[in-house]
Amino acid sequence: MKIYADNAATTKMSPAAIRAMMSCLEETYGNPSSLYALGQEAKETLEKARAAIAAVINAEPQEIIITSGGSEADNQALRSAALAGKKKGKTHLISTAFEHHAVLHTLKKLEDEGFAVTLLPVHENGLVRLEEVAAAIREDTCLVSVMTANNEIGTVQPIGEIGALCREKGVTFHTDAVQAVGHLPLDVKAQQIDMLSASAHKFHGPKGVGFLYVRKGVPLTNLIEGGAQERGKRAGTENVAAAVSMAAALKETAGSMAETEARLRPLRDRLIAGLGEIPHSALNGDAVHRLPGNVNFCFEGIEGESLLLLLDDRGICASSGSACTSGSLDPSHVLLAIGRVHDVAHGSLRLTLGEDATEEQVDYIIQNVKEVVEYLRSFSPIWRDLTSGKAAFIL
Numbered sequence: 396m397k398i399y400a401d402n403a404a405t406t407k408m409s410p411a412a413i414r415a416m417m418s419c420l421e422e423t424y425g426n427p428s429s430l431y432a433l434g435q436e437a438k439e440t441l442e443k444a445r446a447a448i449a450a451v452i453n454a455e456p457q458e459i460i461i462t463s464g465g466s467e468a469d470n471q472a473l474r475s476a477a478l479a480g481k482k483k484g485k486t487h488l489i490s491t492a493f494e495h496h497a498v499l500h501t502l503k504k505l506e507d508e509g510f511a512v513t514l515l516p517v518h519e520n521g522l523v524r525l526e527e528v529a530a531a532i533r534e535d536t537c538l539v540s541v542m543t544a545n546n547e548i549g550t551v552q553p554i555g556e557i558g559a560l561c562r563e564k565g566v567t568f569h570t571d572a573v574q575a576v577g578h579l580p581l582d583v584k585a586q587q588i589d590m591l592s593a594s595a596h597k598f599h600g601p602k603g604v605g606f607l608y609v610r611k612g613v614p615l616t617n618l619i620e621g622g623a624q625e626r627g628k629r630a631g632t633e634n635v636a637a638a639v640s641m642a643a644a645l646k647e648t649a650g651s652m653a654e655t656e657a658r659l660r661p662l663r664d665r666l667i668a669g670l671g672e673i674p675h676s677a678l679n680g681d682a683v684h685r686l687p688g689n690v691n692f693c694f695e696g697i698e699g700e701s702l703l704l705l706l707d708d709r710g711i712c713a714s715s716g717s718a719c720t721s722g723s724l725d726p727s728h729v730l731l732a733i734g735r736v737h738d739v740a741h742g743s744l745r746l747t748l749g750e751d752a753t754e755e756q757v758d759y760i761i762q763n764v765k766e767v768v769e770y771l772r773s774f775s776p777i778w779r780d781l782t783s784g785k786a787a788f789i790l
Contacts, residue, residue, distance in 0.1 A: 397710045398756045402688060403546055403574060403747035404714055408644070409599035415643035416601060419636035427633055428624065441635045444642035448606055451649045452591065453582040460607045460615070460625050461638050465573035466497035467618065468592035468607035471629075473501045473540060475609075475616040476567045476590070477510055480537020487511045487536040491523055493732040494542055495571055502540075511535075521550035521680035521733050528557055538567045543575035547729040547745055548680030549689025551579065558587035567613060573597055573605075577648035578655075578686060589613050595637070600644035604637035655750045659687040662748055662757050666690045669761030673768055675781075675790045679730060679743065688748035693735060695790045696778035697742040697771040705767045711760055714745045738777070739789050 399407070423440045425433035446456040462468045477488060490502055492514045499514075506512045513531050517523055523541055532539070539561050544551045554570055561568035569590040572581060576591075577598030583591060590613060594605035609615050609628075621630025648655075663685075667678055670692050679691040694702070699715030706713055715727075726740035735743075746760060772778040780786040 396756070396759050398760060399712045400746040400748060400752075400756075400760065401712045401714050402749045403549075403597075403686075403745065405596045405602065406599045406749065408596075408601060408640075409647055411647045412595075412600050412640045412644035416636045416640035419639045423635060423639075427635060428622065437635050441633055441638055444635075444639045447642040447646050449608075451581075451645050452576070452608060453584050454608050455611065457626065458583075458608055458611055460609060460628055461633060462605045462607050462629065463603055464596075464605040465495070465571065465592045465594035468594075468605055469495070469497040469569075469571055470501050471607055471615065471618045472569045472590040472592060472609075473498065473505065473538065474618065475614060476538035476540075476569060477505050478616050479567070479614040480535075481510075483537070485535045485537035487513070487533050488538045488540070489513045489515065489528065489531050489536060490540045491515045491517055491542070491732075493517050493521070493545055493547075493729040494540070495546055495573065498540055498542070498571055499728075515541075517550075517732050519734050520684075521545060521548045521729075522684060523552050523557070525553055525556050525560065529560055532560075532564050532566060536564075536566050538569060540569040540571070542571040542573075543581070544572070544579065544686050544689075545680065545729060546574050547727055548691045548733070549574070549686035549747075550680040551575070551684050551686065554588065555586040558589075561589075562587040574686065577645055578652065578688075580652065583608055583610065595641035595644060598644055598648040600641040601637050604634060604641050606641070651750070656687045658750070659748055659752065662752050662754065663688055663690055665754065666746065666748070666757045666760060669757070670764060673765055675788055676768075677739075677790045679733065679735070686747075688752070690746045690748075692744050693730070693739045693790065694742045694744065694768050695739055695788060696775050696781055697768060699741055699743045701771055702742070702744055702764075702767055705770070706763060709763045709767075711763060714747075715743055736789060 423437050425437040427438035427441050445459045449456045449459050502512045558568050567589045571592045573594045576593040589610045591608040596602040615628045619630045675695040730740035
């Protein structure tokens with residue numbers, strides 16, 4: 396059996412997205428900045444795509460900037476808010492310790508440039524506490540950036556409440572919604588969001604395209620200089636085919652969101668229950684306030700990379716919270732942020748189910764994870780020390 400359970404990393408392009416892209420590549424290939432008919436047809440097609448994207452999050456079409464993906468959108472949002480704040484003498488930025496690196500690395504660069512950064516804790520359940528956001532806001536705070544749903548442990552934050560707090564305090568609020576757009580209901584007006592980042596390949600669109608929502612009146616600083624595309628805020632000839640494909644994918648995914656969530660939640664909970672039967676294992680993140688298809692576990696006494704490779708041999712595509720960088724194995728910053736110790740964080744597994752997941756697939760995953768964990772523990776010196784009493788169990 397072949398099972399793709401890494402949809403948080405990327406999703407397969409939908410037939411609707413592929414058709415939209417191919418049609419545009421073959422027929423609407425003009426430069427949307429050109430004045431002749433073919434160019435204006437491309438411009439009209441692009442603007443229809445922009446309007447379709449805006450409608451899903453209850454934004455205005457002119458508030459949508461097409462980008463190369465979520466990382467660019469995050470960078471532009473954070474830099475824009477920081478520079479706008481600096482002009483008013485406000486140089487304090489607030490975010491969380493488990494944001495995507497597109498946010499964390501940008502904040503580090505801004506810190507190096509003289510801005511003050513506060514990273515809020517997210518606690519064991521992976522949730523941000525509203526009162527801690529409120530306590531962190533200062534007179535010189537110019538931005539709060541909190542992701543809607545975490546890319547590793549899937550926890551969903553109280554974005555509406557944080558948005559309302561920021562609006563009351565007069566602080567710009569940005570959310571990295573890369574994992575949430577198309578999967579959770581979002582309303583930028585009701586949730587009082589000032590800027591929002593998204594990436595098409597997370598909701599069955601193509602890679603290399605995304606968008607940044609910027610509320611009307613919020614100043615935006617250019618990352619890319621050149622022509623006057625995207626209202627003069629992102630230079631470069633627009634990738635019309637990618638934008639049209641993104642809009643088609645988002646419209647389809649959002650249209651079936653409620654049905655998909657109703658299907659996935661029971662499967663997710665079945666998977667959590669099954670993996671929870673493995674001794675000395677633990678679910679990462681809140682059991683309820685999480686994305687409908689996200690399951691993230693730690694298994695004591697094993698390494699996540701070995702688990703992934705053996706699962707791949709059995710036809711299961713998944714991911715780990717560890718990354719091999721420069722020859723050293725670094726545990727996930729997300730897992731460390733919720734209090735997992737290094738040894739436990741190394742043995743993590745993320746499974747993210749797609750819309751076509753079945754009970755049969757979930758049961759196959761449970762069976763094989765149980766077998767592989769038992770196998771890896773059978774020759775693990777760490778596990779031997781734990782079971783012999785030389786070391787103490789943590790989970």
